Amino acid sequence: MEVPNYKDVNADSQQPPREEDHVTDKDTELRLEPLVVVDSPDTDHYVTDDSGCCVRGVAAVEHWVGVTYTKHRRDILFVLRSVLLLVYLMYFAYCMKVRFGDEGSYILVGVTVGLAIYIASAFSDKWKCFQMFPSVCSWYGSAKTLKRVRTWTMYLLYAVSTLALVIYLGVDIITKHHRNAQAILGIATIVFICFLFSHSPSKVNWHPVFWGLIIQFVFASLVLRTEVGYSAFKWMGNVVNTVVNLSDKGSKFVLGASFEAKGPGFFFSTAGVIVFFNAMIFVLDYVGVLEFTVLRIGGALAFCLGTGPVESVVSAANIFIGLSEAPLLVRPYLHSVTRSELHAIMTCGFASISGAFMAMFIQAGAPASHLLTAAVISAPAALAVSKLVCPETREVDLDSQRNVRMRDENSDQKNILQACSDGASFSIKLVASIMVNMMAFVSAMNLVDHLLVWLGERAGIEGLTFGYLCSYLLYPVSYSMGVEPADCGAVGALMGVKLFATPFVAYVDLGKLIHNRRVLEEHVLTNNGTWHWTGSDVILDDRNTTLVGGFMSERSEVITTYAMCGISAFPAIGFCMGTLIPMCPRRKPVVVDLVISAFVAGNVANIMTGAIAGVMFSDTAIPLPH
Numbered sequence: 001m002e003v004p005n006y007k008d009v010n011a012d013s014q015q016p017p018r019e020e021d022h023v024t025d026k027d028t029e030l031r032l033e034p035l036v037v038v039d040s041p042d043t044d045h046y047v048t049d050d051s052g053c054c055v056r057g058v059a060a061v062e063h064w065v066g067v068t069y070t071k072h073r074r075d076i077l078f079v080l081r082s083v084l085l086l087v088y089l090m091y092f093a094y095c096m097k098v099r100f101g102d103e104g105s106y107i108l109v110g111v112t113v114g115l116a117i118y119i120a121s122a123f124s125d126k127w128k129c130f131q132m133f134p135s136v137c138s139w140y141g142s143a144k145t146l147k148r149v150r151t152w153t154m155y156l157l158y159a160v161s162t163l164a165l166v167i168y169l170g171v172d173i174i175t176k177h178h179r180n181a182q183a184i185l186g187i188a189t190i191v192f193i194c195f196l197f198s199h200s201p202s203k204v205n206w207h208p209v210f211w212g213l214i215i216q217f218v219f220a221s222l223v224l225r226t227e228v229g230y231s232a233f234k235w236m237g238n239v240v241n242t243v244v245n246l247s248d249k250g251s252k253f254v255l256g257a258s259f260e261a262k263g264p265g266f267f268f269s270t271a272g273v274i275v276f277f278n279a280m281i282f283v284l285d286y287v288g289v290l291e292f293t294v295l296r297i298g299g300a301l302a303f304c305l306g307t308g309p310v311e312s313v314v315s316a317a318n319i320f321i322g323l324s325e326a327p328l329l330v331r332p333y334l335h336s337v338t339r340s341e342l343h344a345i346m347t348c349g350f351a352s353i354s355g356a357f358m359a360m361f362i363q364a365g366a367p368a369s370h371l372l373t374a375a376v377i378s379a380p381a382a383l384a385v386s387k388l389v390c391p392e393t394r395e396v397d398l399d400s401q402r403n404v405r406m407r408d409e410n411s412d413q414k415n416i417l418q419a420c421s422d423g424a425s426f427s428i429k430l431v432a433s434i435m436v437n438m439m440a441f442v443s444a445m446n447l448v449d450h451l452l453v454w455l456g457e458r459a460g461i462e463g464l465t466f467g468y469l470c471s472y473l474l475y476p477v478s479y480s481m482g483v484e485p486a487d488c489g490a491v492g493a494l495m496g497v498k499l500f501a502t503p504f505v506a507y508v509d510l511g512k513l514i515h516n517r518r519v520l521e522e523h524v525l526t527n528n529g530t531w532h533w534t535g536s537d538v539i540l541d542d543r544n545t546t547l548v549g550g551f552m553s554e555r556s557e558v559i560t561t562y563a564m565c566g567i568s569a570f571p572a573i574g575f576c577m578g579t580l581i582p583m584c585p586r587r588k589p590v591v592v593d594l595v596i597s598a599f600v601a602g603n604v605a606n607i608m609t610g611a612i613a614g615v616m617f618s619d620t621a622i623p624l625p626h
Contacts, residue, residue, distance in 0.1 A: 096108075096109075158210070168221075179484065179555075180616070183481055183615040186481055186611045187213075190480070190604060194389050207306045212381060212385075220377065220613055221616050237372050238369075240362065243277075244363055248272065250272050250275070270360045270364070271431050274431050277356040278424065279424045280420075282419045294320065294329075307383055314329065315344070315348040315383055327349070327580055334584040338392060340386075340391060340394075341396065342580075343386055346580070347383075347598045348386070350567060350601070350603070351381060351566045351603075352379065361503070365512070366511060366514075370562065378565055378609055390598075434502075441502055442501070444501075445466060449465045452464045466496065467493035468493070470496025473492065475488050478495065481611045481614045482559060482617070484553055490513070491559070494510055497509060498568075499569060500570060503566070509549070513550070516547040516550065520547060529541065559613050568602040
């Protein structure tokens with residue numbers, strides 16, 4: 001068989017070597033010049049020319065500096081960071097000497113302690129000598145002995161926590177604040193209903209349910225029942241509020257007179273807040289602060305509730321970032337998590353809000369301290385309710401979930417400025433999504449109200465609106481959270497708007513009611529003025545002013561703030577599916593099967609959080625008669 005004769009395509013270009021083409025190594029050293037041909041306009045390159053010895057000398061030094069930095073980059077960065085740390089410690093010591101005892105000094109101490117913890121954690125991850133668990137286990141004895149000790153310790157903690165909670169509720173809550181017993185009954189009812197409609201009631205593990213409730217009670221009691229805790233969270237709320245107002249400078253620069261008026265619409269007062277907060281979150285993620293905080297909170301939740309690392313990290317991340325972004329942190333694990341873990345991931349997203357949304361709700365008028373507390377305790381609430389509704393029926397693969405990390409090592413972010421720019425650019429989609437959804441749903445709500453009013457007039461019923469229907473349909477839900485009966489209708493209407501539209505619209509309406517109460521208190525307590533109700537509005541007699549929508553008591557405002565702290569509205573179902581399904585396409589049937597259950601569980605978690613606030617709230621203001 002004859003072999004085809006393929007002609008070498010390079011045969012024509014191959015010429016016999018010429019004498020001048022033979023170059024020795026010595027000649028190469030003498031004739032070597034920097035020559036790099038790069039098409040990218042962002043890459044430095046050299047062009048051979050007839051420049052003098054000065055240019056060649058500078059190029060040689062530049063080359064040496066680049067090679068040296070590349071070779072010793074880690075050592076150079078370590079020295080620079082050490083110098084910066086030393087400078088900061090000198091600044092800290094000088095500040096403590098000059099002024100100590102005011103609020104600013106305490107903030108500086110807190111920042112320094114947090115920095116020390118962060119550095120210690122980084123070294124402990126790098127140096128295994130800090131991990132003392134093997135020696136502790138060997139000190140206790142065998143694994144069987146250690147397991148027995150842990151079991152008895154767990155039962156002891158169960159007994160002590162239950163006894164302390166019962167005594168506290170019986171002595172300090174129920175006997176002094178009879179309205180709070182109403183919320184206790186509501187919590188018991190919520191737990192019973194969730195257990196009754198659970199996917200597998202016989203498989204329910206009550207450990208995460210019990211400790212999730214305990215953590216909520218602890219945080220709520222700190223904020224609502226202790227002076228120290230209230231002052232601390234109020235101070236943090238004021239700090240967050242101050243940071244929110246810092247965005248006004250950028251908004252004023254871009255929007256000009258329109259922002260100064262703040263009257264044209266919701267966009268002008270909130271768009272700058274979302275952009276600013278999102279940019280700061282990207283910066284915190286770039287420097288590692290967000291990862292450090294989320295992993296520590298997630299580890300604490302996993303330790304206390306006995307939940308898996310992945311679902312615990314997502315629950316902690318939802319305190320800072322939103323429903324669509326948090327699953328991205330654990331994307332490699334989504335294909336291997338169990339149904340219960342996937343249900344918990346979705347529930348945590350529905351039951352929480354991101355930092356940007358929190359800032360926007362504060363801008364709308366929600367109490368910053370209570371909103372901050374609600375965002376924190378929504379994490380254990382979501383895990384507790386999720387494990388009650390969809391209990392774990394399989395063994396969690398903990399080996400595949402070890403050393404969970406949030407940050408993407410392949411990220412193209414090169415510095416803080418790029419991280420800030422990426423955060424601002426990402427917020428464009430967020431702002432656009434929020435604004436168009438608000439325009440659509442506010443207009444749709446107006447259309448529904450007009451249709452309901454028309455239908456009501458045909459039957460002789462005046463004022464039949466969507467809020468009016470929700471005030472009756474969700475009246476039992478409001479009452480179960482400990483809301484005063486006079487305010488249950490208004491709270492039910494807000495919950496309905498939050499559920500069927502968006503929480504943005506509901507918090508704007510809540511902000512108006514809070515503003516009305518403050519105006520009325522100032523009118524009554526300061527000016528000793530009179531007022532009266534006209535339908536659902538309040539008329540200030542001396543000032544001839546109408547407070548549209550009336551007002552609620554401070555107790556009802558706080559409970560509503562806690563109960564609405566979650567993106568658990570019907571449009572969020574589409575956001576959740578649109579996020580999870582592209583990340584793990586083969587889990588699509590499971591996501592579709594569990595998304596409605598997770599949506600309901602997220603709403604129940606918010607309602608339970610509101611009921612916890614109803615149990616722990618203590619009236620301090622002078623009540624205004626309804």
